[in-house]
Amino acid sequence: MSWKIKTIIIENFKFFHAAFPLDVDSKNLLVYGENGSGKSSIYWALYTLFQSRLKPDAAKVEKYFNPANGENLRNKYSADGETSKVEVIFEDQADPVAVDKPYVISLGHVDTQVPADNFLAFTVTSSDFLNYKMLSKLTDKDNSVENDVTDLFIKEIYPYAVFNNDYVDLSGNHSGIYLAETWHNYIYEALGQLRHQTGKRAAHFDKNDVKYDRFQKLIRDFRNELKNYLDDISQRATIKLNSEFGVKDVVIRLETDDAYKFDLQRADSPRYRDHTLHPLHIRMKAELVNAQLAGGRAEIIHLRTFFNEAKLTCIGLAVRLAVADKKYVAGGNLASVLCLDDMLVSLDMSYRVPVTKVLLSYANNYQLCVFTHDRSLYNMMRSTIKELGLDENNWHFYEFYRPDPATEGMLEPQPNKREVKTAKDEIKKHLGTGEYPAAGNYLRKYAEELIKGILPLNLTYGLKYGEVKTLMLSDLYKKTKGNAKDGDFCKLYDINPAVMPDISNHLKRLMNPLSHDDKDVPIFRQELDDALLEVEKYEPIFAGKHVIVNRGEAGVKAFRMELTYMGTTETVDFVTTEQWDYIIFPVPTGKKYKDCEVKITTSSSGHFVVDSKIRVKKLYEVLKSRVTGGAAAAVVTPFDQAITEVATGTILSGL
Numbered sequence: 181m182s183w184k185i186k187t188i189i190i191e192n193f194k195f196f197h198a199a200f201p202l203d204v205d206s207k208n209l210l211v212y213g214e215n216g217s218g219k220s221s222i223y224w225a226l227y228t229l230f231q232s233r234l235k236p237d238a239a240k241v242e243k244y245f246n247p248a249n250g251e252n253l254r255n256k257y258s259a260d261g262e263t264s265k266v267e268v269i270f271e272d273q274a275d276p277v278a279v280d281k282p283y284v285i286s287l288g289h290v291d292t293q294v295p296a297d298n299f300l301a302f303t304v305t306s307s308d309f310l311n312y313k314m315l316s317k318l319t320d321k322d323n324s325v326e327n328d329v330t331d332l333f334i335k336e337i338y339p340y341a342v343f344n345n346d347y348v349d350l351s352g353n354h355s356g357i358y359l360a361e362t363w364h365n366y367i368y369e370a371l372g373q374l375r376h377q378t379g380k381r382a383a384h385f386d387k388n389d390v391k392y393d394r395f396q397k398l399i400r401d402f403r404n405e406l407k408n409y410l411d412d413i414s415q416r417a418t419i420k421l422n423s424e425f426g427v428k429d430v431v432i433r434l435e436t437d438d439a440y441k442f443d444l445q446r447a448d449s450p451r452y453r454d455h456t457l458h459p460l461h462i463r464m465k466a467e468l469v470n471a472q473l474a475g476g477r478a479e480i481i482h483l484r485t486f487f488n489e490a491k492l493t494c495i496g497l498a499v500r501l502a503v504a505d506k507k508y509v510a511g512g513n514l515a516s517v518l519c520l521d522d523m524l525v526s527l528d529m530s531y532r533v534p535v536t537k538v539l540l541s542y543a544n545n546y547q548l549c550v551f552t553h554d555r556s557l558y559n560m561m562r563s564t565i566k567e568l569g570l571d572e573n574n575w576h577f578y579e580f581y582r583p584d585p586a587t588e589g590m591l592e593p594q595p596n597k598r599e600v601k602t603a604k605d606e607i608k609k610h611l612g613t614g615e616y617p618a619a620g621n622y623l624r625k626y627a628e629e630l631i632k633g634i635l636p637l638n639l640t641y642g643l644k645y646g647e648v649k650t651l652m653l654s655d656l657y658k659k660t661k662g663n664a665k666d667g668d669f670c671k672l673y674d675i676n677p678a679v680m681p682d683i684s685n686h687l688k689r690l691m692n693p694l695s696h697d698d699k700d701v702p703i704f705r706q707e708l709d710d711a712l713l714e715v716e717k718y719e720p721i722f723a724g725k726h727v728i729v730n731r732g733e734a735g736v737k738a739f740r741m742e743l744t745y746m747g748t749t750e751t752v753d754f755v756t757t758e759q760w761d762y763i764i765f766p767v768p769t770g771k772k773y774k775d776c777e778v779k780i781t782t783s784s785s786g787h788f789v790v791d792s793k794i795r796v797k798k799l800y801e802v803l804k805s806r807v808t809g810g811a812a813a814a815v816v817t818p819f820d821q822a823i824t825e826v827a828t829g830t831i832l833s834g835l
Contacts, residue, residue, distance in 0.1 A: 200595055312521070315497060636672065752783050
């Protein structure tokens with residue numbers, strides 16, 4: 181995927197009046213914006229330009245920039261004669277001498293509709309735009325009606341849905357066209373070509389005409405292709421919902437009518453037909469899967485009246501991402517862009533964490549552009565980018581703030597944007613300018629970010645005056661070196677405290693005094709450099725952390741431990757009660773598994789009480805002792821090969 185967006189230029193469109201260039205530099209975007217700051221105008225500018233490729237003519241695009249058109253999206257402070265445009269420039273990262281590809285839409289200038297321009301055609305087909313309003317259209321139906329999503333599919337999905345077979349036209353020729361929208365449109369065009377009878381029966385179609393039979397086949401084939409497409413999306417979305425989002429008890433079903441109804445017999449007069457092509461409907465349903473239900477599952481027809489807002493968001497997002505997965509085109513002369521605007525506003529933390537990780541994984545195939553007004557989500561996504569080991573150099577982080585409220589109503593609002601650098605970037609910047617107190621502050625912040633990412637979440641908090649508080653750096657550091665108390669980091673992961681970075685000499689001298697800008701403390705560049713070198717030793721530990729069971733999956737994802745010795749086999753099934761992860765430790769190298777707490781669900785011997793809790797490594801030692809009879813020299817399957825994930829059969833060392 182070498183072609184990506186280089187620059188977005190918005191002029192006199194929605195929030196932006198004067199020409200506003202946003203440098204993207206072929207990177208992914210994570211944008212936080214307060215309401216009224218122009219954040220969503222960037223999303224809609226991109227959406228409008230990409231969608232313009234699919235409009236039937238330039239006039240349908242130019243109306244957005246025409247002050248005389250009531251549907252225009254011009255900035256409200258603009259004068260009629262001022263230029264209004266959206267421009268997107270693409271560049272080829274793999275070829276530095278390749279010529280950039282600029283596209284502009286404006287009044288009198290639309291260069292996105294050149295038929296021979298395969299680059300933009302493929303780019304639009306392979307890209308997608310998702311926001312909360314679009315998701316809600318999938319599930320926001322009253323209890324009195326079926327969850328009909330036909331209009332959404334026709335508008336948002338048919339333009340990109342590719343069927344497995346092409347259609348045969350009324351002349352009997354294969355069209356070579358697989359696109360659902362083109363096929364759907366041709367059906368209504370072909371309807372007008374059908375021959376009618378003469379005389380008193382002029383309203384009736386001539387059923388003896390070969391085109392009548394071909395039309396019947398045309399709509400029958402469309403319905404069958406659509407059903408296959410919907411079945412595939414349903415399966416993909418359900419897998420994503422169950423395996424990636426952690427919503428285990430829901431199956432998604434997208435259904436269409438049994439047949440495309442056409443020229444039906446009239447109920448009031450069976451001798452006559454209605455001469456009508458009836459719309460083919462698409463409905464989204466779900467099944468609730470639970471062993472306590474009759475038959476193990478129950479059909480959910482009215483999704484909104486049964487599921488809460490968080491699950492509805494997960495369901496809608498799973499469907500739309502399944503569509504994106506199906507339409508994605510790898511490589512070639514195109515760019516693949518995935519834009520998300522305020523997608524996760526209704527999700528609590530149990531869903532936000534896994535869903536965020538899924539969304540960020542799309543940066544492997546797409547140029548990802550994420551916009552949100554939720555500050556906590558923005559911060560969580562930034563920290564998750566680090567947690568997943570994604571290169572922050574491949575991202576731009578922008579923050580947009582609304583204009584000064586004191587001037588609202590008096591002055592035209594202006595963009596208030598700043599690019600947010602990483603804490604490490606800020607350290608180096610302030611070191612370079614001699615601003616040592618500021619460098620010290622960012623050094624402390626960077627150390628806190630890394631250590632918090634390494635420690636289990638519960639070890640980053642403590643009690644102070646009876647309240648739960650986030651631990652300060654000195655206490656966080658102690659957790660990384662402690663090995664005495666149950667639950668400390670080194671004991672949990674079986675790590676020698678001596679191999680952990682040692683920042684003890686830097687805590688008091690540099691980080692804490694500098695956070696108060698203490699002028700009495702001598703500041704030396706070398707001391708800051710030395711402190712940064714030691715803090716950087718946390719980086720490979722941070723990057724080496726991998727999650728086996730995230731917090732949302734705790735208590736759900738099942739595992740089996742099995743040991744055999746001298747013909748004796750014993751198995752225990754369990755779930756974790758907390759996040760379970762491991763660290764690929766740099767020195768000495770190797771996986772260090774967290775000794776997490778687990779809950780027993782079954783025991784083949786009955787020795788372990790169901791619902792009892794035990795540490796997973798203690799469970800292994802007890803099981804080993806039972807099958808070997810306590811023989812010290814007995815050799816059994818190692819810990820990371822004795823455990824398998826029940827759903828997939830994957831051994832622990834492969835997770």
